[in-house]
Amino acid sequence: MPQTSWSAKxxxxxxxxxxxxxxxxxxxxxxxxIAARTVNKERAQHxxxxxxxxxTLKDTPAPVRGGQRSHQGAQGRTREQLYEDAKRKGIPGRSKMNKAELEKAVGR
Structure with a gap:
């Protein structure tokens, strides 16, 4: 129960x-x-x-996605998620990297 502004739902x-x-x-x-982030994202989308x-507002809601980007399996993280990590870490040349290159650069 991290937030007092959350409804009972x-x-x-x-x-x-x-x-x-x-x-x-x-x-x-x-x-x-993970639970708090998921609930907060749902709140924002609604x-x-x-x-x-x-x-967040443009993204597909989690119930519709159905775990599509759960960071598991062959697909793993999206290119956009990897790009954001690279941006936070200040990795140069990230805008021209593909998903595989970003995964290697970010170290995941």
């Missing part, structure tokens, strides 16, 4: 996501972080948040 959603992640073997802190990143 969002609290339940947070709890379900966190429990599911714990059952998958994630640590308590990782499960809490107009419940005061401020929302434009990328």
């Amino acid at each position: 969002r609290e339940r959603q947070y709890g379900h996501i966190k429990d599911s992640l714990r059952k998958q073997g994630k640590s308590e802190s990782t499960a809490e972080e 107009g419940e948040a005061e401020k929302a990143n434009p990328k």
